[in-house]
Amino acid sequence: MTSNLLDYDLEGLAAFCEGLGEKRFRATQLFRWIHQKGATGFDQMTDLAKSLREKLPASAHIQSLKVVSRHDSADGTIKWLFDVGAGDVIETVFIPESDRGTLCISSQAGCAVGCRFCSTGHQGFSRNLTTAEIIGQLWFAEHFLRTHLGRDERVVSNVVMMGMGEPLQNYSQLLPALRVMLDDHAYGLSRRRVTVSTSGVVPMMDRLAQDCPVALAVSLHAPDDELRSNLVPLNRKYPIDDLLQACSRYQLAAPRDFITFEYCMLDGVNDQPEHAHQLVALMRKHSNEGLSCKFNLIPFNPFPASGLKRSGMPQVMAFAKILMDAGMVTTVRKTRGDDIDAACGQLAGDVQDRTGVQKRIASQRQGMLKGIKVVSKEVGV
Numbered sequence: 001m002t003s004n005l006l007d008y009d010l011e012g013l014a015a016f017c018e019g020l021g022e023k024r025f026r027a028t029q030l031f032r033w034i035h036q037k038g039a040t041g042f043d044q045m046t047d048l049a050k051s052l053r054e055k056l057p058a059s060a061h062i063q064s065l066k067v068v069s070r071h072d073s074a075d076g077t078i079k080w081l082f083d084v085g086a087g088d089v090i091e092t093v094f095i096p097e098s099d100r101g102t103l104c105i106s107s108q109a110g111c112a113v114g115c116r117f118c119s120t121g122h123q124g125f126s127r128n129l130t131t132a133e134i135i136g137q138l139w140f141a142e143h144f145l146r147t148h149l150g151r152d153e154r155v156v157s158n159v160v161m162m163g164m165g166e167p168l169q170n171y172s173q174l175l176p177a178l179r180v181m182l183d184d185h186a187y188g189l190s191r192r193r194v195t196v197s198t199s200g201v202v203p204m205m206d207r208l209a210q211d212c213p214v215a216l217a218v219s220l221h222a223p224d225d226e227l228r229s230n231l232v233p234l235n236r237k238y239p240i241d242d243l244l245q246a247c248s249r250y251q252l253a254a255p256r257d258f259i260t261f262e263y264c265m266l267d268g269v270n271d272q273p274e275h276a277h278q279l280v281a282l283m284r285k286h287s288n289e290g291l292s293c294k295f296n297l298i299p300f301n302p303f304p305a306s307g308l309k310r311s312g313m314p315q316v317m318a319f320a321k322i323l324m325d326a327g328m329v330t331t332v333r334k335t336r337g338d339d340i341d342a343a344c345g346q347l348a349g350d351v352q353d354r355t356g357v358q359k360r361i362a363s364q365r366q367g368m369l370k371g372i373k374v375v376s377k378e379v380g381v
């Protein structure tokens with residue numbers, strides 16, 4: 001079997017070239033052809049030595065993802081479903097805004113964390129995506145969009161790891177993909193324009209801080225351990241204090257940055273004024289460890305199996321006001337792509353279970369939302 005070159009960051013590709021008896025700098029040329037020009041065939045790579053072009057097909061190929069479908073929203077949001085084999089389907093969403101184009105990427109087929117309000121969590125874990133499948137979503141979207149929109153320059157300006165799956169439970173495949181996103185010979189995205197969202201895998205947050213300190217979003221959803229453990233089962237392993245300490249350590253590696261806390265607003269569950277006051281107290285407690293944060297309140301996108309309801313807008317705004325009055329930067333997200341089920345908690349995938357029975361599963365997704373700024377006060381607490 002030949003190697004899929006989308007599996008490599010530049011270092012990996014250099015090692016691959018050396019393995020073929022080629023000079024390392026050849027890797028940079030190859031890397032640019034693949035990621036900047038979207039090449040899929042070696043014969044396109046005209047500045048590559050002919051001998052290498054002839055040698056490559058025997059040991060390598062460039063394979064992105066198989067599209068199942070594409071849905072275009074009236075608001076410009078585009079959702080793709082990709083078939084990753086064995087009945088697993090993953091989703092990628094592009095959200096255009098006036099000043100940016102954000103791509104929301106999946107990291108796993110399914111998810112093992114099992115959050116109560118998340119349909120991917122209800123669906124269970126199928127498998128980790130490979131580096132090629134993670135970066136392949138960006139490769140595919142970027143080159144599709146350039147052609148589709150008739151643009152020569154970069155279309156995707158921001159990436160959020162907020163599609164299906166828990167990225168930090170797929171660290172070894174995630175890391176090379178992040179490096180490709182940041183590499184100037186590939187997509188050249190700045191560290192602050194790539195966000196990893198996590199439900200709080202503490203040891204891997206520390207690894208990420210050392211290896212590749214991109215922007216971090218932490219899915220908090222509750223101000224105390226009892227409630228959070230109920231909503232996000234991983235909290236039993238890594239409780240809130242450990243999580244927030246890990247956030248403070250993360251900021252040592254990425255000073256001047258904020259940690260974004262995501263908070264999914266669930267009617268009557270975590271959306272009461274006392275929860276907001278508890279959050280303020282919690283953040284104050286951790287602010288002397290150097291933690292500076294902002295809050296992103298996400299209206300829950302319901303699905304029947306959850307038994308949960310979306311908080312009313314007045315409730316969300318009252319909650320936001322308490323946080324803002326305490327000096328915390330707070331945003332409320334507005335859904336995008338509702339008409340194509342691309343909004344948070346609305347993406348759907350056809351997933352085949354291990355017995356081969358086709359099941360239609362509404363996978364609750366996120367990150368498909370447009371942040372609307374409610375207020376911007378003093379930074380930190």
Ligand code: SAH
Nearest residue numbers: 118165166197198219262300301345364366
């Ligand atoms: N596993 C990672 C990243 C994917 S989930 C994480 O949990 O952070 C990205 C965000 O979408 C998380 O904040 C998650 O809590 C939120 N989310 C999941 N299901 C949702 C739903 N039904 N409605 C609104 N937000 C949801």
Ligand code: SF4
Nearest residue numbers: 111113114115118121
């Ligand atoms: Fe997994 Fe994130 Fe969904 Fe929780 S919210 S089940 S961690 S994808």
